[in-house]
Amino acid sequence: MCSLERDLVISLLDRGGTHQLQPLFTTAYTQNRAYFREVAAAGGPSGYISTSCSMIKGEKETVKLSVPFLVCRENTCKCGGYHVCSHWPRKVATCKMCTRDPTKNPDNRAVYKKFPMLADLSNQQLKRLLKHTRFIIRPQTPVLFEKCLPDNLNFPNVCRYYNSEGGCHRPCLFFHLCDKFVAGQCQKGDNCPRSHNFESEHNSKIVQTCSGIPLDSGSIVSVINHETSVTALAIEMLQADSRIHNQEVDICVWNLVGKCAKGGTCPLHHVTLPFWWQYESDGVWESWDIDSILILERAYANPVICTVEIRISDVIAVIDFPTMTMMEGGHRIRRLSTPPEHGTQFVGSLATSYHWHWEENNNIWHEFPSCVTQGKHSPQLELPSHVIEQTYLRGDSQLNFRISDSDFTLFFGGMQMKELGCSTVRRISRRPIYRTVPQCVGLIVGHDKTTHQYYTLVRDSVEAEWETVRGMMKMNNPISVKTICSNLLETQFSKRNKSTKTIFLFHPVTETMTPEGLSQHGLTPADTPTAMKKYGTGIHLAVSEEYAMYFGCNTRAVVAVECVVGKYGRGKPTDTQPPVSERGVRLQSCVNNVHNPEVFVLYDVMAVRPRFWISF
Secondary structure (H helix, E strand, O other): OOHHHHHHHHHHHHOOOEEEHHHHHHHHHHHOOOHHHHHHHOOOHHHHHHHHOOOEEEEOOEEEEOOOOOEEOOOOOOOOOEEOOOOOOOOOOOOOHHHOOHHHOHHHHHHHHHOHHHHHOOHHHHHHHHOOOOEEEOOOOOOOHHHHOOOOOOOOOEOOOOOOOOOOOOOOOOEOOOHHHHOOOOOOHHHOOOOOOOOOHHHHHHHHHHOOOOOOHHHHHHHHOOOOOHHHHHHHHOOOOOEOOOOOOOEOHHHHHOOOOOHHHOOOEEOOOOEEEEEEEOOEEEEOOHHHHHHHHHHHOOOOOOEEEEEEOOEEEEEEOOOOEEOOOOEEEEEEEOOEOOOOOOOHHHOEOEEEEEEOOOOOEEEOOEEOOEOOEOOEEOOOHHHHHHHHHOOOOEEEEEEOOEEEEEEOOOOEEEEOOOOOEEEEEEEEOOOOHHHHHHOOOOOOOOOOOOOEEEEEOOHHHHHHHHHHOOOOOOOEEEEEEEHHHHHHHHOOOOOOOOEEEEEEOOOOOOHHHHHHHOOOHHHOOHHHOOOOOOEEEEOOHHHHHHOOOOOOEEEEEEEOOOOEEEOOOOOOOOOEOOOOOEOOEEEOOOOOOOEEEEOOHHHEEEEEEEEO
């Protein structure tokens, strides 16, 4: 334990947890002149804080206390956190248990071993320090410590047997590398009898298993030496444009993949993760830091967890997931995510998958499908989560299903499940399936390869494609044709054109539209000019290229779209979905004239595939 860090922590405790950098160290130098040498060896106060302090963080010219572990108020669990009385921090002055020495608690041995400086603090100083923790596990929430830690994934260490005289001759889960090479101290170079190769069969398997993302040798050494983590490296790979709207929209997957072709005109959120958490402060949405976002996301994915406590500035706020509020409803919170897996648009593996759960009793949750014990009945519940998810996304208020002669109803408004003829009402929950950051990065690695799901390309059309375009034209001869290639849109369209005839229609080119943007996002109802929306609110497509160009942005260009129109009916300007036929069946699209359609209106974006960008 470094006594300098202890004195710095005590000084910060006396100043409310925050102080200026230089005055803080000046005070420490007056206490012990030897401290100056330690700080000078570390390259100055900032370098000393970043390399030698575990309880202090520096922000420019300011330093503050930061407790790097969680505090648990459940004394009976074995979670690995720092255990205190369940009355903490409100009744510590009157509670007898709070006056006991927490160092004698056997559940805290792991924390004291990792942070030995804690043993040099008095009980009063320790209690004051713990008030600067950020996350607290409550006794009412039966969740393990591992469930609420950010995913700072690391590699295993170098095998000590491999570096011994006998070597390692057994199945091993550690790196077979020269330990001096990893520490940067090997002087033998190519003459070293031990491996310096990270790409050997044994070592490459460990890298692939533990990370799943491509890493160079320097990054691997940094992770082994605990200078960084796999999660931190993965987040750097996802660093992209950052722009968040106030509206409730989805996260743009193309910004995560590399670069969104729509740029500043994209109506979706641009963030660095496929999930994001914000809280409302004075009418403005503020984002949490990355570690907080990872902890909140992992906690939210567990239906058992209803509340999490988090420190914001000097206030400990209780976050309530069922109501998505904090501080007893005083502030709203929100979770941003990529589009749902079973939503109206296919966005590939980066889509957010949701699972549905039902509560048995006493906060014991089971995932659909499972077994429900209701009254005297014990039916086998075989309702898959994806069926519930599709019904929920359609906007239906409830879902009725029958199993083993028992009728059940899911009420989405109150998130409840009830059996017909039984008074017991059970809660249901919709939570996302958690994915680590390296798993997300692994989904986009290699997106420049032609076989990758997120591969896109805009190229000049070949002669056969020119002939196809000329066959569509009714009045004009094109001077330029570009082919829009997208594996994602191709997969999306294949879900609609199975054994169904497709036709080519035309869409106008607007000011914000580009071929690259179409190859990523496809066509949506927002792309259709307002002046053209005469028969509904969906995507308007014309049979004639002249009609489409009339609504364009003074550009003699159109987009040729392959689409599945299906059965159609007459559309109205106020329609938000296709009408219902006389037989009570929902149609697939709308038209301006049923007998001689010139304009088609489609609401299913998966049934629309931009093929060619045609200029005249």
